Amino acid sequence: MSLSILYRGVLSSCNYDCPYCPFAKRKDTRATMATDKQQVERFVQFVQQQKDIEFKLFFTPWGEGLIRKHYQQALVDLSKMPNVQKVAIQTNLSCALGWLQKANKDKIALWATYHPGQVSRRAFLDKCKQLDALGVMYSVGIVGFKETIEEIELMRTLLPQERYLWVNALKKQADYYSKAERERLVAVDPYVPYNMVYHKSEGKACRTGHTVISVDGDGNIYRCHFIKEKLGNIYEGALNTILKPRLCTNTTCGCHIGYVHMNDLNLYDVYKGRELERVAE
Ligand code: SF4
Numbered sequence: 001m002s003l004s005i006l007y008r009g010v011l012s013s014c015n016y017d018c019p020y021c022p023f024a025k026r027k028d029t030r031a032t033m034a035t036d037k038q039q040v041e042r043f044v045q046f047v048q049q050q051k052d053i054e055f056k057l058f059f060t061p062w063g064e065g066l067i068r069k070h071y072q073q074a075l076v077d078l079s080k081m082p083n084v085q086k087v088a089i090q091t092n093l094s095c096a097l098g099w100l101q102k103a104n105k106d107k108i109a110l111w112a113t114y115h116p117g118q119v120s121r122r123a124f125l126d127k128c129k130q131l132d133a134l135g136v137m138y139s140v141g142i143v144g145f146k147e148t149i150e151e152i153e154l155m156r157t158l159l160p161q162e163r164y165l166w167v168n169a170l171k172k173q174a175d176y177y178s179k180a181e182r183e184r185l186v187a188v189d190p191y192v193p194y195n196m197v198y199h200k201s202e203g204k205a206c207r208t209g210h211t212v213i214s215v216d217g218d219g220n221i222y223r224c225h226f227i228k229e230k231l232g233n234i235y236e237g238a239l240n241t242i243l244k245p246r247l248c249t250n251t252t253c254g255c256h257i258g259y260v261h262m263n264d265l266n267l268y269d270v271y272k273g274r275e276l277e278r279v280a281e
C-alpha cells in the first residue's frame with residue numbers, strides 16, 4: 001500500500017516576520033516545543049514500524065520547522081527508511097544546511113519559499129546553490145503580491161533554468177491581477193492559473209482520505225488540512241479500515257497542498273510524483 005501523509009504538529013512559530021502571516025516572529029513556549037519534538041519522534045517511529053506501507057511524507061508546519069533540530073533529525077532518519085519513498089518539508093530555507101549531508105539525499109525534497117524583505121536575494125540564492133551542490137531536490141516559491149512581480153521575474157532569471165519557480169497567487173480579491181500582470185506571472189510559472197482560482201470541489205473525487213491523509217501531532221487523521229472531520233488515529237487503529245475513495249465536502253479548494261490531489265485536475269500528470277514538494281518540469 002502507498003500512502004502520502006501531510007504532517008502538521010503543534011509547532012506554530014517562525015523566525016521571519018512576514019507582515020501577512022499569523023506566525024510571524026511568534027514564539028512557542030518551551031513546553032510546546034518539547035511536545036512537538038516528542039510527537040515528531042513518535043511519528044517517525046510509527047513510520048518505521050509500518051513495513052508494509054510505502055510512504056510519501058510531507059511536513060507542513062505552521063511557521064518554520066526546519067530551524068529546529070528535531071525536524072532535521074526526523075528528515076534524516078525518515079530518508080533512510082526503506083519504506084519511505086520521499087520526505088519533504090515546507091521551509092523558508094533560513095536554516096544552515098550541513099545536516100543534509102547525513103540524509104539520504106535522493107529521498108529528501110524541500111518546498112522552499114523565498115520571502116523578499118525577510119532575506120536578501122543573494123542569501124536565498126546562496127542556499128539554493130548549496131542545495132544544488134548537495135544534490136537535494138527542491139522547488140522555489142514566492143507569494144505573488146503585485147509589488148513583488150518584478151522580484152519574481154528577476155528570481156526566475158537568476159535560478160537555474162530547470163529549477164521550477166512557483167507562484168502563490170493572491171485570490172481573495174477578484175481580479176486582483178490585471179491582464180498584463182497575470183501574463184507576467186504565467187510567463188514565470190505556467191501552472192499559476194491553477195492557483196489563481198478556488199476550485200469548485202464539492203462532490204468531486206479527491207485522493208485525500210484514500211491515498212493521502214493529514215495527521216496532527218496526536219496522530220489524529222483527517223482527510224486533508226481543510227476538512228476537520230476526524231477519521232481515526234494512526235496510533236490506535238489499522239489504517240486500511242479508514243482509507244477509501246471519497247468525494248470532497250467543502251465548496252472549494254484553493255491551496256496547492258489540497259487541490260493537487262483532486263482527480264479531475266489531473267495534476268499528478270504535471271508533477272509526476274513530485275506533487276508534495278511542488279516540483280514541476
Ligand atoms: S516565513 Fe512563512 S511562516 Fe514564517 S512568517 Fe513568513 S510566511 Fe509566516
Ligand code: SF4
Pocket residue numbers: 201206207208223224225226227247248249250252253254257258259261262
Ligand atoms: S478538494 Fe481540497 S478540501 Fe476537498 S477533500 Fe480534497 S484537499 Fe480537501
